[in-house]
Amino acid sequence: GDSVTQMEGPVTLSEEAFLTINCTYTATGYPSLFWYVQYPGEGLQLLLKATKADDKGSNKGFEATYRKETTSFHLEKGSVQVSDSAVYFCALPEGQNFVFGPGTRLSVLP
């Protein structure tokens, strides 16, 4: 079946540092790809998505580009803030389900 692999972390950065969280996938065809974020004590929220190859999703300063050549959808942000501390999940649809990566915990220190 389809699968998602992402770096598990935890990742600890200083405020204003550059962030990359790697995500690679295995899938049949070219599914839509998603990044979700889970802030402490909350449910998952959609952060960004891309629906086809070479699409770039962006939101709140985060970006990710759908790369079919490398089957990747890496999440990046140029300058993280303390408020970005959360767990980030890469995901793709499989049938009627979603396949989620294990999540990457990000801690940003002031």
Place this chain on the structure above:
Amino acid sequence: EAQVTQNPRYLITVTGKKLTVTCSQNMNHEYMSWYRQDPGLGLRQIYYSMNVEVTDKGDVPEGYKVSRKEKRNFPLILESPSPNQTSLYFCATRRGGRGYEQYFGPGTRLTVT
């Protein structure tokens, strides 16, 4: 405002005492599902429903029941809870069809003693 609500948010119960966690959405979405989230195991789907009166098992359905009598509601029922069902539960909803993003509820933290 588009919302997925769950109740209760926190529940501590004892082994064998039946409980229901409710989930309701106001987005008129056809598809609803339940997940549990456990440390080191990530998110695992319990059950899903593609429309009213249509439900199917996810990856970890044992010990759970669901029903979908109305489009907006999708309760999760634990007939005889056990300690291994202690977990964080999320309801999610999305439009029908493939590729649409899911919207998650705030979660229900369940402890079974």
